[in-house]
Amino acid sequence: MTKYLISFPSAAMVVAPDDMPAVVEESHAVIADAKAAGVYVFGGGIDEGVAPVLVAADGSVSAGTYPGSVLTGGFAVLELPTRNDAVEWAGRIAAACRCPQELREFGYDPES
Numbered sequence: 001m002t003k004y005l006i007s008f009p010s011a012a013m014v015v016a017p018d019d020m021p022a023v024v025e026e027s028h029a030v031i032a033d034a035k036a037a038g039v040y041v042f043g044g045g046i047d048e049g050v051a052p053v054l055v056a057a058d059g060s061v062s063a064g065t066y067p068g069s070v071l072t073g074g075f076a077v078l079e080l081p082t083r084n085d086a087v088e089w090a091g092r093i094a095a096a097c098r099c100p101q102e103l104r105e106f107g108y109d110p111e112s
Helices: 017-036 083-097
Strands: 002-008 039-047 054-055 062-063 074-080 102-105
Touching: 002 083, 017 039, 017 074, 017 083, 074 083, 083 102
Parallel strands: none
Antiparallel strands: 002 074, 002 102, 039 074, 054 062
């Protein structure tokens, strides 16, 4: 099976404060369904309060990211038999989060 990244940037999720409890409940329900179906691998949200850093091969650390690299928001990694299945799960997450989701496929690595 293939692993898929389903994600959205923070700016895409425009939800009224009064609607946020429903979004949280519905998004948690979709993740619970993914766990029950045995397709959930990992998920979460990027802690935007912690600054990203670049770590070099020698262990040195510098502030920032690669130019043009921006990672915010939330994501889930699901392992699914087909891309169509991934599209269906992404649609469910989009409905719960009230915003479109990016869908990316991980390349196969026999060591992972």
